[in-house]
Amino acid sequence: MRYLENEPLAPYTSWRIGGPARYFVQATSAADLASALAWAEQCNLPVFILGGGSNILVRDSGFDGLVIRVRGHEVRLEANGDTASVIVEAGAPMAGTARRLARQGWSGLEWAEGLPGTIGGALYGNAGCYGSDIATSLDRAWVLVRGETQEWSVDRFAFGYRTSVLKQMRAAGIRWQDQPIVLAAAFRLHRDDLTALAQRMERTSNERRSKTPWGASCGSVFKNPPGDSAGRLIEAAGLKGTRIGNAEIALRHANYIINLGGASSDDVLRLIDLARERVLAISGIELELEIQIVG
Template sequence: MKIKPNENLSAYTTFKIGGPAKYFCVAKNSDDIREALLFAKQEKLPVLVLGGGSNMLVSDRGFAGLAVKIDLRGWQAQERGDSVFLTAAAGENWDNLVELAVKKAWWGIENLSHIPGKVGAIAVQNVGAYGQEASQVIDKVEVLEKQSGKIFKFRNRDCGFAYRASIFNTTQRGKFIILSITFKLSRLPRPNLWYRDLSSRFSGKHPSLADIRRAVIEIRNKKFPFPTGPKNGNAGSFFKNIIIDQKQFQRLGAKISESMGNDALDFLNHKAILMHKHFKIPAAPVLEICGLKGLNNKQAKINQAQPLVMLNFSGKAKAADVLGLAAKVLKTVKEKTGVILDLEPELVGFSPAELKKYGIID
């Protein structure tokens, strides 16, 4: 495996932003990963694990360590009764896997269509969309422990899955490299249509897997650009939705009605989703009532149709433009609603002083 010096990371992220990694390599199997880890240990360098780079913003200075792009490939499936256990290597393209499952008539990941990135990262932030979370179908996650080089498997219940979270981006952050994921899918139809955009479209109908996948792709394409070309790079939602309890929900309501009036409050109440004892407030309408749609900072802009998405609209944005824009959003939302939004993408190569300057950390 080649370990190259000074490789520009902008080409490896969907934002199309980021300076060079001090060293860079592409790992095709677990031996490559072990070799990369040994190199990093000898050179005393931090390691950045890269999938499709669709959930990260890399600093303009780049990453002062070894970036390891995970390119492990292959999949296999085992049918057991009404279930099928689909195991895919971490470097497989996620949406190709969804397409495969749809073609094979395996239910369970169709709502997660048209999400960029690789299979491995799906477990990292427990990817979710259209009423579905990856954790609902993940059976096992095979990992390589960085410290020991040993390979073992986590069962679903050991992964600590929650909204946009798992042990891999919280308590055990940076300790494991995911090699493959096994998904438990259903051979019997299990349409998951409770999400508003889907329920309204398919009310009273019995859509096929292909119908659902087509609908999800169509709906997503109307909301924000899929980052394929040099322009409009993005990392999907830049801010997480807001999960709060009853008391916090009441406080939020009072603050919004005080600062923006009752129409804003009604609008938000209509969007809030009650989940067990908590409320999920989609962050997009919060940005909308705060007047942030379409706001820009140099070459970075908030997407008009889905304001959680920040765009490198010209293809020439710096990471500083994006973080500057994020800082404006955080400040405005905090002033008008009292809410401190969490960022969704991983920020790579920024110093604590920079993050403090942009109001990302205290």
């Protein structure tokens, strides 16, 4: 394992924003991950686990500890007639995995077409779109807990809207060294017609493209309030197209903030604060972040 010092994090994030990690390493196996965590513990360093770099905003000051990028991406299919279980390592891309399986005639993850991020990140935040999510697709998963691999049922993740027990533990300030880290996940699949699968995925892709603004972003910045849409509320507050520095609330979808090129984390954070304040003043609704701020 190669530990890098002062490694810029912006290239590893979908927002293309973020300062350096004091130390940075890529882990391709459970043994790599356990070794990196032990090294950080020995050096008394805070840890951040990085997947695909979506749904996070890294501050320009970077992260004063060890960033571990999870890179294991093996996919293993276990078929039994017209049903199957697919075991996917945490570093595999969510959308790429869904496409790969659909091309083989397996249905169950096609809703994730175009979804950014990795399998591990999707479990962490219960990623979802177009009427489905990880909670409804997952069969079981394997997590690393203080060096020990454990198999978890779906119930143990306590999934909710864009959250899980893993995300709740981080929000409560529990260190990565002390909380479960996703290693792999198993999903239930069934045989489907190749043409029908391709058509469904094409419709999802077209719908996503029609709503997704062009440019570097993290996807949705805020969770949708019950019965409403964060994008609609921000648009109703008159904030579409608002710019601070080189960051802009997107004209196509107001729940996206676009890096126009060279945006700082402060530019984005000021737009986040503005959107929250304006929406609260106009509608009385307090927007909750979907993204995680690092550093």
